Amino acid sequence: MMNVNIAELKTDLGRELPFSFTTTAAELDAVSDDYQFEGPIKVTGTVVYTGSCWRVAGKIEDVKTFVCGRCLAECREDQVHDFSEDFSREAAETEDLVNVFEGDMLDIQDMIRDTLLAAQPLSNICKPDCKGLCPVCGQNLNEGDCGCDRFVPDPRMAALQQLLKKD
Known part of the structure; x- marks a missing residue:
């Protein structure tokens, strides 16, 4: 589980709380038939209280391996994906883009998996002009x-x- 404890952050406006996780594709349930994530997936970032919500922002670093769909070459690609999402203890009627949570723990695992998978291209090609x-x-x-x-x-x-x- 990727839980960030915001208890010490409380509602201190603008104060950053850093976090860091190391996980695998299997733990994130980010497994595909078309490609693999090799080795650990590193997640680093900060949580900041903005006055109305807690903003979680950072980056995901991974190594993707795949077979090129055009030339069948084995490929290895270092990837970095940025993320930023808001979390709130109450569901705002006007904002659908806020994640709702209870207590002092932010579970960011689903957000990390969704960010990682959504960032993958539809086709695995070694280079654009293959x-x-x-x-x-x-x-x-x-x-x-x-x-x-x-x-x-x-x-x-x-x-x-x-x-x-x-x-």
Whole structure:
């Protein structure tokens, strides 16, 4: 559990209370079939009483490993994700973006998991301009051109191709 005890912070306006956690993807229930988080996931941040709520802000540091969806290369990526959310002891009718809690413990585990998972791209690609694999011979085109003829005629032009062949 990732609980931040705000008892000593009380309602001291503007005073920062630092926190730090180390967890794993399994403990956060942040496991995917498409990628893995390697090693520990570090969470650091502060809690500040703003006068109306407690603002929890900080960063998540992790290492993501995955297979590129275009060239099938094994990839490793260091990631840093920022987060900032408000917590209140009472549900405000006007604000839906505030997390409600009781007592002196803020449970930030769900927020951390949601931030981590929402920050992952929809496709796992080693770099934005990845060239992928040659559809003819299977060579990784990022490592150089293989020389294969990869021209695929547009099927909509097949009738015109037939006319050209008759001449």
